[in-house]
Amino acid sequence: MSSNPLQIIDISQPEQATATKLLDAAREQGFLFVDGHDFTQEEVDLLFELSNRFFTTTPHEEKLKYFFDAVNNFGYTDFSSEQLDLTKGRDFKECYNFGSINFSNGTFNTPNPEAKVSSPEQNETPELLKNQSDLIVSILHKYHRVATEILRLITIALEIEDHSFFTAKMKPNQKNGCVMRFLRYPLIRDDDLQGDSTLDPTIRAGAHTDYGALALLMQRNGQQGLELQIDKTSEEWVKVPFVPPKYQGKAPPLVVNFGDMLSYWTNGVLRSTNHRVKFSPGETRTSDRYSIVFFVHPDANTTLDAVPSKIVEDASDGNTNPTLTALQYLQKRLKETYEWQQS
Ligand SMILES: O=C(O)CCC(=O)C(=O)O
Numbered sequence: 001m002s003s004n005p006l007q008i009i010d011i012s013q014p015e016q017a018t019a020t021k022l023l024d025a026a027r028e029q030g031f032l033f034v035d036g037h038d039f040t041q042e043e044v045d046l047l048f049e050l051s052n053r054f055f056t057t058t059p060h061e062e063k064l065k066y067f068f069d070a071v072n073n074f075g076y077t078d079f080s081s082e083q084l085d086l087t088k089g090r091d092f093k094e095c096y097n098f099g100s101i102n103f104s105n106g107t108f109n110t111p112n113p114e115a116k117v118s119s120p121e122q123n124e125t126p127e128l129l130k131n132q133s134d135l136i137v138s139i140l141h142k143y144h145r146v147a148t149e150i151l152r153l154i155t156i157a158l159e160i161e162d163h164s165f166f167t168a169k170m171k172p173n174q175k176n177g178c179v180m181r182f183l184r185y186p187l188i189r190d191d192d193l194q195g196d197s198t199l200d201p202t203i204r205a206g207a208h209t210d211y212g213a214l215a216l217l218m219q220r221n222g223q224q225g226l227e228l229q230i231d232k233t234s235e236e237w238v239k240v241p242f243v244p245p246k247y248q249g250k251a252p253p254l255v256v257n258f259g260d261m262l263s264y265w266t267n268g269v270l271r272s273t274n275h276r277v278k279f280s281p282g283e284t285r286t287s288d289r290y291s292i293v294f295f296v297h298p299d300a301n302t303t304l305d306a307v308p309s310k311i312v313e314d315a316s317d318g319n320t321n322p323t324l325t326a327l328q329y330l331q332k333r334l335k336e337t338y339e340w341q342q343s
């Protein structure tokens with residue numbers, strides 16, 4: 001196993017020491033491994049098998065009927081339709097997003113009447129996935145639980161008096177942007193990047209930071225590829241290894257990163273770190289990379305005023321961030337991305 005640049009923090013351990021370690025990792029690296037979660041190896045295996053079955057047995061034209069709709073916030077994303085880093089070519093990956101999640105009644109992919117879908121299937125979940133809704137709902141609940149525990153520990157470390165400061169803004173039945181995403185990066189890249197020598201075909205997801213609050217990622221042994229720019233003073237990329245489970249029967253620790261929204265909300269105390277997925281030349285790689293990510297967003301109408309913490313206050317550069325809601329913040333970031341693409 002390659003060396004591990006990240007801390008492994010067990011959130012089932014005594015809270016004050018755990019909270020302090022969590023904040024240190026969030027400030028310094030923006031990424032860490034989280035252990036002490038509820039996921040079993042068995043259910044995570046079943047989830048990855050489901051993802052594998054969906055991507056490899058569904059005909060391409062069938063997948064396209066379920067194409068991602070941003071208003072619905074769920075569906076399929078095709079190869080080369082996302083480009084996280086414009087200088088490196090399009091991302092060679094396919095994804096399926098589960099969204100419109102209501103954590104209290106366990107529903108997901110609920111069609112939004114405002115979505116202007118071009119095929120009726122865009123309001124549906126593919127049969128193969130729908131048939132496994134018990135597994136999906138159980139996983140979504142566990143993801144929600146671990147995310148809210150991490151956010152509670154962060155309030156303790158930031159000395160925010162109200163330990164429900166973040167979690168109160170993630171009401172289980174409110175409109176939120178939380179998404180669970182299946183990703184597949186095929187081993188063999190069969191699109192055509194030959195025409196432009198400035199593009200790098202080994203990049204599978206271009207360098208980016210995540211927009212939301214937190215991302216919680218599951219990866220598989222032998223399918224690494226995630227790389228981070230941890231060192232603020234260099235352009236160096238470091239690889240994230242696979243870390244095996246610590247507890248018998250439990251799944252490996254989750255790779256957790258803090259997103260731009262939490263960074264904004266805390267005057268940059270929590271770091272949102274640049275990352276990418278790359279299949280490096282010369283690596284002995286025998287399979288596709290499958291990963292599963294849960295993106296955590298607070299409820300749409302949450303106002304992102306600086307959190308009430310002395311640590312956050314002390315980090316201020318004197319300029320007050322404009323008050324934005326979580327939804328406005330997301331729209332602003334998407335607009336910035338768009339403008340950057342125009343320049
Ligand atoms: O697949 C991975 O390891 C990373 C995915 C990712 O960074 C993203 O989807 O934002």
Ligand SMILES: [Fe+2]
Nearest residue numbers: 208209210275
């Ligand atoms: Fe990401």
